[in-house]
Amino acid sequence: MRFAGWYMKIAGGGAAIGACMELFMIHTGFYEQVTMLESEKRAWESSPEAQAMREAMNPWHKRDEKDK
Template sequence: MRFVGWYMKIAAGGAAIGACMELFMIHTGFYEQVTMLESEKRAWESSPEAQAMREALNPWHKRDEKEK
């Protein structure tokens, strides 16, 4: 219990740094940008082009389905 004060200072400093990082990301629009990029990625992954590419890159997919 000798170093409790030291650990509390480290914990408070880490929490302050984390809070500053979160505020920076909120004020710069980071979360909105990530949300937009993720929705575009999901839309592309469900497109016919992406499915065709996935099938082309895995020539054994029909073989695996037959074995199951």
């Protein structure tokens, strides 16, 4: 435990940097923006256009379903 003080300084510095990053993201509205983008993405993925795109990207999907 010769370098315990050094490790404690590194751990404290890392925790302080992490806390500053979290505060920055909270104050800039990062989480609200990400939540909005994720909900838009999920809404689009469940739309008929997205389903048609998925089917167009895999022309063998009906063949795979018949084999099963």
